[in-house]
Amino acid sequence: MRRSTFEVQIGILNVLAQYGPLKLTHIMYNANLNCNGLKQLLDHLISHGLVEEQKLRKKRKLYSITEKGQRVLEYTRKLGNSLPVMESIRI
Numbered sequence: 403m404r405r406s407t408f409e410v411q412i413g414i415l416n417v418l419a420q421y422g423p424l425k426l427t428h429i430m431y432n433a434n435l436n437c438n439g440l441k442q443l444l445d446h447l448i449s450h451g452l453v454e455e456q457k458l459r460k461k462r463k464l465y466s467i468t469e470k471g472q473r474v475l476e477y478t479r480k481l482g483n484s485l486p487v488m489e490s491i492r493i
Contacts, residue, residue, distance in 0.1 A: 415475045418467040
């Protein structure tokens with residue numbers, strides 16, 4: 403079954419919350435996404451202040467979840483626990 407954009411974004415936030423700052427490829431493997439889709443979603447999450455990008459050497463970047471991203475993840479989990487419909491969504 404195909405995941406919604408919302409489910410994928412929450413999955414990215416979950417990966418970053420669980421593993422801490424990660425490189426693009428590590429997020430890609432852990433969230434089970436392709437590179438192009440992940441870049442677009444990360445740009446969206448960064449623009450909304452849920453994820454931050456840290457530059458290391460030259461072209462290397464790390465991505466980490468922000469406090470706002472942690473709150474969104476927490477609210478989503480609470481909502482998932484409150485609504486029986488949300489049980490089918492992997493949060």
